[in-house]
Amino acid sequence: MAIRSVSRARVLVPVGLLVAAGAVAAALQGQSGGVESRPLLSVVTDTTSSAPPTAIPVTTPTATPTAPTPAASTGAAVAALHSAVDRAEGAVSVAVTDLGTGQSLSYGGPGHDFATASIVKLDILAALLLRTQDLGTTPTAAQRDLATTMIENSDNDSATGLWDEIGADPGLDAANARFGLTATEAGQDGYWGLTSTTADDQLRLLRQVFTDESLLSATSRAYIQELLDQVEDDQRWGVGAAASNGGYEVKNGWLPRDTDGLWVINSIGRVERDGHELLIAVVSDGNPTDTDGVDLVESVARAAAEALSGN
Structure with a gap:
């Protein structure tokens, strides 16, 4: 299960149509066929005002939720998301939240744990920074150099260096417990890319x-x-691919599994979409090729953003 000799997938798909989805969950109830392994899509607006000190709620509204759209538009957006997820040859899951409206959407991959591949590098960096905050220090010049190549170039040796700095798998698990990540388990024996997680x-x-x-x-x-x-x-x-004006920050992960040769393809980040600021996570496995996986992840990201953003 080596993770240090992975080729890079290279695809960038243009943005699709923008459709709002204020009544998405209800519309999906009418979908039929081939959904036995898919959970019903849920759109939630969290109105809770507090959370445990070391856990962050998935959604906290900061503005009035977007008004529901006509049923035809909602149905089209839901159908597009359903179709994008259902075309997966393996498993795929998406979670997205609108930081303006407070609405969140989660769909696909029920009960499935996904290997992170290189998206765990964002988690490693977050754990490192939390550790330095606890110590009342800042990252050293050497740590910053490793962080730069780990994130900007997805360099694996740099990730291994910072993995050791945070205390390897026990260190990541401890940080994630404080971050409120309840379904993520750090990879063991140095295999940080085999950390298991969910889109949520x-x-x-x-x-x-x-x-x-x-x-x-x-x-x-x-x-x-x-x-x-x-x-x-x-x-x-x-x-x-879900951004409407080129504004986004991203960390991707890609990994061919030694056991079957199929690809893990993941993508997480923030996108700007017609005045909406969205956080999106798409995780997938069982992809025949890296290109197939990138196409899948991008189509699911666009469809989920369309279903949630409202325009």
């Missing part, structure tokens, strides 16, 4: 990076965001 947990991690409802300081969050914004060009595929 990756959305919780993104909230740590992109909102002030975070254990990370404003300085730490700004540092991570800057690195995500400078990911090298051939790795700027994935959830960015």
